[in-house]
Amino acid sequence: MQTSLQAQLVLGVVGAGAMGRGIAQIAAQAGVRVLLFDVAPDAAAQARTAVLAQLKRMQDKGKLTEAAVAAAGAALEPAQELAQFAACDIVIEAIVEKLDVKRALLASLEAIVRDDCVLATNTSSLSVTAIAAQCAHPHRVAGFHFFNPVPLMKVVEVIAGALTDDASLASLTGFAERIGHRPVRASDTPGFIVNHAGRGYLTEALRIAQENVAAFPQIDEVLRDAAGFKLGPFELLDLTGLDVSHPVMESIYEQYYQEPRYRPSIITARRQSAGLLGRKSGRGFYRYDADATPAVP
Numbered sequence: 001m002q003t004s005l006q007a008q009l010v011l012g013v014v015g016a017g018a019m020g021r022g023i024a025q026i027a028a029q030a031g032v033r034v035l036l037f038d039v040a041p042d043a044a045a046q047a048r049t050a051v052l053a054q055l056k057r058m059q060d061k062g063k064l065t066e067a068a069v070a071a072a073g074a075a076l077e078p079a080q081e082l083a084q085f086a087a088c089d090i091v092i093e094a095i096v097e098k099l100d101v102k103r104a105l106l107a108s109l110e111a112i113v114r115d116d117c118v119l120a121t122n123t124s125s126l127s128v129t130a131i132a133a134q135c136a137h138p139h140r141v142a143g144f145h146f147f148n149p150v151p152l153m154k155v156v157e158v159i160a161g162a163l164t165d166d167a168s169l170a171s172l173t174g175f176a177e178r179i180g181h182r183p184v185r186a187s188d189t190p191g192f193i194v195n196h197a198g199r200g201y202l203t204e205a206l207r208i209a210q211e212n213v214a215a216f217p218q219i220d221e222v223l224r225d226a227a228g229f230k231l232g233p234f235e236l237l238d239l240t241g242l243d244v245s246h247p248v249m250e251s252i253y254e255q256y257y258q259e260p261r262y263r264p265s266i267i268t269a270r271r272q273s274a275g276l277l278g279r280k281s282g283r284g285f286y287r288y289d290a291d292a293t294p295a296v297p
């Protein structure tokens with residue numbers, strides 16, 4: 001009984017970028033039916049192709065069976081329009097980090113989904129309460145903050161907005177466990193847990209660079225290899241992308257009433273303007289468009 005009920009779970013993912021496709025991948029691998037929608041034409045189909053290529057690489061390495069790859073591929077379906085989300089039990093949005101755009105999306109979703117569908121936001125830095133504020137049913141809106149890359153980072157913050165009810169939080173907690181992620185509850189404060197601590201890591205490293213204490217690769221090397229972080233701060237900024245990371249810094253700084261610890265850096269502002277976003281643009285603090293990887297000064 002339990003198994004057949006679980007098999008019927010339908011997840012909607014809105015936004016087929018780095019995060020949305022990762023969430024879609026792990027859910028599909030767990031046997032959840034996933035509908036993936038993106039406002040950009042073909043983005044959801046391309047994301048599915050990329051996920052399948054990733055799963056195939058895992059199969060080639062002997063980490064997945066051919067049957068598991070086929071099952072995940074069958075479970076992951078690009079949606080042509082949001083109206084298809086009427087079937088969803090949970091919808092996770094992983095679209096652009098802008099309050100007005102996320103609010104507009106939730107308003108559209110409320111007109112489509114069932115009353116018992118949980119609406120989750122993967123926001124890194126916005127207030128879950130503010131995102132839910134204009135919803136007719138804010139009790140079913142919660143934060144569900146995954147980390148990049150989603151398939152490898154097996155922890156997820158579950159965030160209660162001011163009006164989120166326990167049933168919605170329980171649904172997300174259960175869902176996280178089903179897809180093999182550890183849910184960690186946090187309240188709705190700027191940056192939750194990871195970006196509260198993590199922004200300090202990045203802004204302090206940027207200050208070290210700005211004061212010419214050391215160059216980017218050396219700062220990364222020491223913080224990674226001696227201090228034990230998985231990625232150095234500039235490697236992490238390149239992975240996330242400055243188009244995502246710099247606005248998050250600005251948002252957290254403002255939300256903490258301009259707390260000096262979180263002050264954003266002109267280094268990231270300037271580099272974002274120049275298009276040196278990181279891996280996604282081929283060039284960031286390191287180069288990804290050539291075989292050599294010197295830091296761009």
Ligand code: NAI
Nearest residue numbers: 015016017018019038039040094095096097123124148240
């Ligand atoms: P991304 O830029 O890779 O992907 C965003 C996708 O959303 C794009 O494909 C875009 O076409 C689509 N989109 C934009 N507006 C839309 C709309 N109204 N309806 C449907 N699709 C729309 O962004 P990424 O990095 O995946 O981030 C997405 C969200 O996840 C943001 O809220 C971000 O703050 C959060 N996040 C990002 C992390 C990261 O390391 N990149 C980590 C954790 C959370």
